[in-house]
Amino acid sequence: MQSFILCLFFGIFPICIHSRIVLDIYHDNSKANSGVSENVQTPNQTYDEISLTKYLNSEYYGLIKVGKPAKEFKVIFDTTWADSWLPSEHCALYELSCMWHTRYDSKKSSTYKEDGRKFEISNDEISLKGFLSVDDFHLPHLKVANQTFIEITHMPVMSTLLDKADGLIGLAFSSLAIDGTIPFFYNMIQQNIIKENIFTFYMNRDPTTSKAGNLILGGTDRSHIKTNLTYLPVIEKKYWTIRMDKIIVDVGNKSFSFCTNGCNAMIDTSSNAIVGPGNIIEKINDLIGAKSVWKFFAYKYMVDCRTFAKLPPITFVLGGKNFTIQSKYYVQHMTAFSATLCLSPFVRSNTDSKVWQLGGAFLMQFYTEYDLDRGRIGIAETLM
Known part of the structure; x- marks a missing residue:
């Protein structure tokens, strides 16, 4: 998740550009109809396809919904992580990056299950803190029940404030998952809702569109x-x-x-x-x-x-x-x-x-x- 902020000087005023995102003054947290299912699995559906959106050819994200009633999140499907995480409503007010993004609120979901185990990672690339929770994740046609994920209460401002995506779905191998938790794709396999234990990325090269391709x-x-x-x-x-x-x-x-x-x-x-x-x-x-x-x-x-x-x-x-x-x-x-x-x-x-x-x-x-x-x-x- 490479990122940096660059300021270019035009006249006397600097314009700051994030490596993954241009400063979007009107950050879109609207919940437009995305076609993501809520609590319903399409009969005979043996795979699911996620439309990806690109931002500056730097960030590629798709839409999921979590909980009941289901709330929509923009997430990166990341092959370098095994765990999944979302910003939490429990973030402190001074956590600007968390406040800027769509946050998960367990009190508003009837399918939430408490876990509570603490999570913290800090290295040269990212610093995150939070705790584990469990809820249902909804794709366009499939529901992944009882998915363990991290509710993030601390997100680094410099590397995440201006990201379009709210959170992340990890697609790496389960050996990287924390505390023996079951990663998202493995959960799909265990719940027998997909036919093949394969996922596929197809990226769109057309520079005139924000469509980034598809994840199957x-x-x-x-x-x-x-x-x-x-x-x-x-x-x-x-x-x-x-x-x-x-x-x-x-x-x-x-x-x-x-x-x-x-x-x-x-x-x-x-x-x-x-x-x-x-x-x-x-x-x-x-x-x-x-x-x-x-x-x-x-x-x-x-x-x-x-x-x-x-x-x-x-x-x-x-x-x-x-x-x-x-x-x-x-x-x-x-x-x-x-x-x-x-x-x-x-x-x-x-x-x-x-x-x-x-x-x-x-x-x-x-x-x-x-x-x-x-x-x-x-x-x-x-x-x-």
Whole structure:
């Protein structure tokens, strides 16, 4: 969940831009009819499909409802988390980020069950506090009963205040779940409401729409692919991490290779960024002509919006096959008050980890299937 805030100075007034969101003065917490079910499971439905919305090609979220009467939340479906969390009505008034988002109120749900176990995480990327609760989660056609989730009472302002999404549904392996709780997708399997133990992401590359594609829980839709699937085994059933053969940047008639002895790569559906070791990220950004945004924000790089479509293609070699992303899709465009900023998706890791994270800038051009039983990911190039 990479994030930062950048202020650009136009005249004497700064315009501040969040890496995942432009300051949205009229933040939309309205509860428009989303088609999400409430307490009803559609007969004979063996999978469910969630429409995803993109914001600045940086944040991808869908809609769920929780409780009875059901309340709607915007959530990120995140392959790097196993747990699910929502902002809580129990947040203190000074918790600005929590107050800004839609909050879960257990007192207003007749299907709420108390758990009460405490939760806290603090690392270089995020700091969260809260406690566990249980309630029913509602998708467009299916109900996931008795889902344990975290009611968050502390959210870091700098990294979450301006996010469009309220919370998160974790789709990583159960070994990462806290205190032996059952993650969301595993609950769907145990309750026998889906036919296949597979979930699928299809991302929409069309820059003229906010539609980000679809998440299919319990099934596949291969009508979106133009090549056969390449299956890659998951290295360890924690994160959706696979082995990457190498990365190739083609500049003119020259090719530059990185990770030539192979490296591990985690698929990350929570953000646009492609995260890697700092020294390699700097070299890749230099090859595509990206400049550091600011000394203070050295992990973000900017490219020329006038020539972004001519930047070099980047190839990720996976399972001996080339998966190439084009700059017209991987460059992130951010606009505020008629000012546009074009960012490289290549971001240095703020830890010492050598594991790469392949986010939306990669997924935008590739359909991915996550097979829980076989412990593998299927990847194929999408149709235009």
